[in-house]
Amino acid sequence: MTTVRFLLNDRPIEAVGVSPTTTLLGYLRASGWTGTKEGCAEGDCGACTVAIVDAEAPGGPRFRAVNSCLVLLPMVQGQRVYTVEGLRRGGAYHPVQEALVDALGSQCGYCTPGVVMSMFEACYRGDLDKPWKLDDQMCGNLCRCTGYRPIRSATVTIAGRRPSDSFSGALAEPAGDRGFRSEHPGAVFITPTREAELWEALAEHPAAKFICGGTDLSLAVTKRFEELPEVISLEGLADLRRIERTDGGGWRFGATALLADIEAATEGELVPLHRMLRYFASRQIKNRATIGGNLCNASPIGDIAPVLLALDAELELRSAGGSRFVGVDHFFLGYRKTALSPGEILASISIPPIPAGARASAYKVSKRRELDISAVAAAFFVELGPAGEVTTIRAGYGGVAATPARARHFEAALEGKPWNRSSVEAAILTLHDDFTPLDDHRGSAWYRRTVAANLARGFFLETEEDDHPDLPDRPSGTVAVEVSR
Numbered sequence: 505m506t507t508v509r510f511l512l513n514d515r516p517i518e519a520v521g522v523s524p525t526t527t528l529l530g531y532l533r534a535s536g537w538t539g540t541k542e543g544c545a546e547g548d549c550g551a552c553t554v555a556i557v558d559a560e561a562p563g564g565p566r567f568r569a570v571n572s573c574l575v576l577l578p579m580v581q582g583q584r585v586y587t588v589e590g591l592r593r594g595g596a597y598h599p600v601q602e603a604l605v606d607a608l609g610s611q612c613g614y615c616t617p618g619v620v621m622s623m624f625e626a627c628y629r630g631d632l633d634k635p636w637k638l639d640d641q642m643c644g645n646l647c648r649c650t651g652y653r654p655i656r657s658a659t660v661t662i663a664g665r666r667p668s669d670s671f672s673g674a675l676a677e678p679a680g681d682r683g684f685r686s687e688h689p690g691a692v693f694i695t696p697t698r699e700a701e702l703w704e705a706l707a708e709h710p711a712a713k714f715i716c717g718g719t720d721l722s723l724a725v726t727k728r729f730e731e732l733p734e735v736i737s738l739e740g741l742a743d744l745r746r747i748e749r750t751d752g753g754g755w756r757f758g759a760t761a762l763l764a765d766i767e768a769a770t771e772g773e774l775v776p777l778h779r780m781l782r783y784f785a786s787r788q789i790k791n792r793a794t795i796g797g798n799l800c801n802a803s804p805i806g807d808i809a810p811v812l813l814a815l816d817a818e819l820e821l822r823s824a825g826g827s828r829f830v831g832v833d834h835f836f837l838g839y840r841k842t843a844l845s846p847g848e849i850l851a852s853i854s855i856p857p858i859p860a861g862a863r864a865s866a867y868k869v870s871k872r873r874e875l876d877i878s879a880v881a882a883a884f885f886v887e888l889g890p891a892g893e894v895t896t897i898r899a900g901y902g903g904v905a906a907t908p909a910r911a912r913h914f915e916a917a918l919e920g921k922p923w924n925r926s927s928v929e930a931a932i933l934t935l936h937d938d939f940t941p942l943d944d945h946r947g948s949a950w951y952r953r954t955v956a957a958n959l960a961r962g963f964f965l966e967t968e969e970d971d972h973p974d975l976p977d978r979p980s981g982t983v984a985v986e987v988s989r
């Protein structure tokens with residue numbers, strides 16, 4: 505049992521004697537802060553959304569809407585947390601609350617607190633410069649009775665407004681210390697803030713599980729009711745969060761870089777990765793999920809791995825003894841099994857520059873365009889020689905085998921061949937040697953095999969176009985409304 509200290513709606517809180525695997529949502533509701541609701545307890549509905557100040561965000565402190573059902577209490581140590589109860593100041597509702605009322609955006613009110621908190625982040629964002637970003641901001645909040653049009657209209661009126669108020673003032677306050685240590689038997693949770701502390705903690709607790717955003721691991725607690733007796737959080741290690749350009753135009757992502765930050769940094773710069781992130785989960789999830797967590801959970805349907813396979817990424821695995829480097833195509837050893845040895849963390853991911861003239865793209869096929877798990881994800885890279893022959897081709901797939909993997913037969917069938925429709929069709933015939941697709945409720949093996957082939961065709965057709973196609977600005981089903989700024 506342990507004590508977690510944080511600021512809740514600007515009041516200091518000491519959560520004494522709680523289990524470190526208590527969720528922030530569970531703590532809030534048990535302490536009487538019942539404005540924040542529980543719907544799904546797995547990050548899908550948004551009813552539990554709260555805002556947390558991310559003091560170390562690239563570009564400066566900012567609010568982040570997050571799913572409190574997936575945040576374990578020690579993760580808010582030293583942080584500022586805001587819930588729907590904290591927005592009313594001096595007897596007046598916050599502009600986002602006024603906007604939702606004015607647009608008739610609330611009925612039963614079960615989803616409303618979460619909607620308000622996602623709008624709250626939107627209100628203080630300075631980067632909502634395209635309509636699809638507004639959809640993305642709100643797509644993690646389900647509402648069954650009001651309808652999304654009034655909610656969206658309300659959000660449009662407040663997005664990017666950034667009033668000079670006490671909340672803007674809170675962003676300028678010094679950051680708290682995230683370091684945390686609870687070492688009671690069966691309830692070990694350590695957040696080191698220096699790397700030396702990490703290795704010490706690991707030497708003391710070699711069986712500890714790592715956690716970062718917790719958008720995967722917290723489900724072990726909330727859905728599978730498992731115990732997590734020993735946990736080491738990597739979130740306090742600021743160096744692991746850097747996003748950097750490397751010489752020649754490559755990229756280096758610290759393993760704990762948030763997907764929301766990578767999405768923002770790669771816009772118009774690293775199109776395949778940005779495109780995949782556009783259709784990855786919700787804003788609340790991307791505000792917590794890390795690139796390293798996505799790789800280390802080694803899910804066969806993880807969306808980032810196919811992109812990194814196509815882009816030939818290299819992973820830095822670090823232990824107390826130093827770093828070693830492995831290609832991402834040697835990282836996944838089997839179902840949910842990686843090349844990480846005990847005592848090693850994934851520290852960074854490097855992507856080499858994409859040469860001028862080479863083409864790369866990424867695709868995700870799921871039952872629903874927004875906030876859904878892939879049936880099949882694929883990414884491709886091709887470089888041609890002077891006579892139009894394929895000199896390098898890489899095809900990374902997810903959802904078609906026990907691990908994300910390269911389609912080696914497909915690639916071999918294309919190497920040295922002219923990059924044309926008949927070569928691609930011939931190579932597609934070899935895809936059945938590459939994969940034995942999963943057969944489950946998200947798609948039959950036949951469906952996945954067919955989609956895998958069609959994505960390869962789609963990539964070829966995309967390369968036939970002269971320009972480098974980016975995303976459509978917004979999903980086709982939404983209305984065109986300008987974001988007010």
Ligand SMILES: Cc1cc2nc3c(=O)[nH]c(=O)nc-3n(C[C@H](O)[C@H](O)[C@H](O)COP(=O)(O)OP(=O)(O)OC[C@H]3O[C@@H](n4cnc5c(N)ncnc54)[C@H](O)[C@@H]3O)c2cc1C
Nearest residue numbers: 547714716717718719720721785794797798800806807850
């Ligand atoms: C509602 C919802 C929607 C989602 N949608 C998608 C989606 O569209 N596409 C998709 O691919 N995934 C999706 N996910 C899964 C998840 O969000 C991602 O896999 C995410 O990137 C995991 O990152 P994390 O930091 O939260 O991982 P955590 O939960 O913190 O950790 C995941 C695993 O990786 C290990 N780990 C984490 N970081 C490291 C490290 N640096 N070194 C060693 N081990 C490490 C942990 O021990 C743990 O086993 C979704 C999840 C939810 C709940």
Ligand code: FES
Nearest residue numbers: 543544545550573
């Ligand atoms: S309760 Fe549904 S997202 Fe948290």
Ligand code: FES
Nearest residue numbers: 611612615647648
């Ligand atoms: S207002 Fe009823 S579900 Fe949202």
